[in-house]
Amino acid sequence: MTLADTAAELRHLHDAPELLQVVNVWDVVSARAIAALPETRAIATASHSIAATFGYPDGEQIPVDLMLDMVGRIASAVDVPVSADLEAGYGDPGETVRRAIGLGIAGANLEDELKPLxxxxxxxxxxxxxxxxxxxPLALNARTDAFLRGRDRPRATNIADAVERGRAYLEAGATCVFVPGNFGEDVIAELVAGIGDRRVSLIGLPDIPAPARLRELGVARLSYGPYTQRVMLGAxxxxxxxxxxGGVLPRDIRQLN
Structure with missing residues (x-):
């Protein structure tokens, strides 16, 4: 299968009636562990987690070469489509995407940082x-920070901004629109109504409904960002x-590496 075929498959997974759940990974061993599960249809990298792996804070503080090297290693290590979190494009979205595709990446996140539309x-x-x-045919998950950077604005303003931006990103070629935030069914329903059925992508936070309900609401994709790494580090x-x-290692350790 060519990379073009893999990217087309990833786009199809966003369009399919089933909710696409992507568990975020940050290195080769975490990617292989998730890709080995029969339920895994695609995986996504988490820029925050990769940056933390190398000792950098989130927010494009990690050198782009180092970030791309890791996402390329992940793509080479698994047989499922990989969507790479490319933050805001590291100063050159087109070139960063071009380089990521050269490393085997089939999809990407690109955030707007609430810049002018x-x-x-x-x-x-x-x-x-x-x-x-x-x-x-890159599966672009265009992220709007309407809620993340609009915490001091009325909820209705954030919804309207996310819808306006989301529609514009879809018109520009994005596959779906990522609206991270911790909100309930009422907001999700308005986002889906405004942006489109099977066109909204969310992050799994405490107030976000369960996957089965998200599917009913018309959400396309659910990811988990840096929280997967935080769970691992907590464990x-x-x-x-x-x-x-004074404890001892458990007996039922799985040999995943």
Whole structure:
């Protein structure tokens, strides 16, 4: 299967009636562990988690070469489509997407940082133009930070902004629109109504409904960002505390590495 075929498959997974759940990974061993599950249809990298792996804070502080090297290693290590979190494009969305595709990436996240709409749309257009030039139908998960950066605004303002931006990103070629935030069914229903059925992507946070309900609401995709790594680190820290307290390793350790 060519990368173009893999990207087309990933786009189809966003369009299919079933909710696409992507568990975020940050290195080769975490990617292989998730890809080995029969339920896994695709995986996504988490930029926050990759940056933390190398000791960098989130927010494009990690050198782009280092980030791309890791997402390329992940793509080479698994047989399922990989969507890479490319933050805001590291200063050049088109070139960053072009390089990611060269490393085997079939999809990407691109965030708008709530920049002026024209500038944000231009970034999506540059990403899709780069993908078209490479002959790959990239599955672009265009992220709007309407809620993340609009915490002091009325909820109705954030919904309207997310809908306006989401429609513009879809028009520019995005596959779906990622609206991260911790909100309930009422907001999700308005986002789906405004942006489109099977066109909204969310992150699994405490107030987000269960996957089965998200499917009923018309959501296309659910991811988990840095929280998967945080769960793993919490388990590691808990194990260490237990060992320091006189405990022993459990007997049922799975050999996943």
């Amino acid at each position: 024209g500038e944000a749309v231009a970034a999506v257009e540059a990403a899709m133009a780069a993908a078209d030039a490479e002959g790959v 590691l820290q808990d194990l260490a505390s237990d060992l320091y307290g």
